[in-house]
Amino acid sequence: MIGIVGILLIFVxxxxxxxxxxxxxxxxxxxxxxxxxMIGGAAAGAFVISNDMSGIKHTLKDIGKVFKGPKWKPEDYKDLLCLLFELIRLARQNPVGLEEHIEAPENSSIFTKYPKILADKEAISLICDTLRSASMNYDDPHQVEEVLEKRLEANLHHALHSSHAMAAIGDGLPALGIVAAVLGVIKTMASIDQPPEILGKMIGGALVGTFLGVFLAYGIVGPFAGKMKDVIEEDGHFYQLIREVLVANLHNHATNICIEVGRQNTPGHYRPSFSDLEEALKEVKSEAA
Structure with a gap:
């Protein structure tokens, strides 16, 4: 909604x-x-040339994030902490029993409580791969943290491709506007024998190309690229939270401490309060009992 308001404000x-x-x-x-x-067509052609089909689909899909905002909401962060609490507690009480959950999360009685998280393949893969590695005695906290950090960096780099592609098009639009304006001037020069009032309109029409290129670059495409980047980076905090909690678990901290580490590393505007999270964890414990 705020994105639509911004666009209307620009035009008005x-x-x-x-x-x-x-x-x-x-x-x-x-x-x-x-x-x-001329300008939009050339920009679209340049976009197609500089991206493969996967990149094109990725960028078109991510445009919706300008209007939808981040995927993960405050309630999702609380659900993630509850999910990790259940998994870590089970891993310590019954390591063998954990296997059925991490090997087939879609059939897990734990994962299915959190359908939005379960639907995110990367989040589930990150959790299950790390817990599986720990069960195979690959539990050096520093090595695991390094592996997770590199994985998250690679995922973020890939996710940001759409915003980079959009920004590149925005950077080229003013130049494409000049191209359209030059063509308009060429057309005007071919009609140099016309009266001044006609030439004035033709020159004005040519300058529309320069205006349109700059307007689209700095009023529409550039802000779109910036917003896409912000939303993607904002969603990245969700996966970083998984890393923080699971690495704390490998340091053999108490389960509640691992979750508290995650809570305190959650961005402030998404962080559940200590009392709210404690209440949610009590419900998890009562259900398990």
Missing amino acids: MVFGGYIAAGGKLGIILKSLPFEFM
Whole structure:
């Protein structure tokens, strides 16, 4: 919703200011379809050239994040801490019993309590792979932390591809606007024998290309790329929380301490209060009993 408000604000302020200053939209509206065809078409072509099909689909999908915002909400962070609490406690009480849950999480009585987390393949893979490694005696906290850090960095790098691709297109739009404007000037020069009022309109139409390129770059595409980057990085905290809790577990801290480490490493605007989390953990314990 906030994204739509931002777009409306841009258009109202730019074109409203232009009209309030005495500008006429006629010349812009007349030239806009042709200029947009040249600039938008060239930008789309450059985007296709510089990305493979996977990157194109990834970018188009991530555009929705500008309007939806981060995937993970405060309630999801609390659910994740409860899930990890159950798994760590089971791993310490009954290591053999843990295997059925991490080998087939889709059939697990623990994982199925948290359907949103279960639906995220990377989160489930991160949890199950780390717990499985610990059960195989690969439990050096420092080595595991390094492995998880590299994995998270690689995942974030891949996830940020869409924002980088969008930013690259935004950087090129002003130049494409100049290309469209130059073509408009060439057209105008071919009609140099026309009266000044006609030449004025033709030059104005040519300048629409420069305007459109800069406007799209800094008013639409650039902010889209920045917002996509922010949302992707924000969602990355969810996976970092998994790392923090599981590494604390490998240090053999008490289960409640492992969860508290995770809670305190959760970003402030997502962090559940100590009392809320304690209440949720009590419910988990009572269900298990």
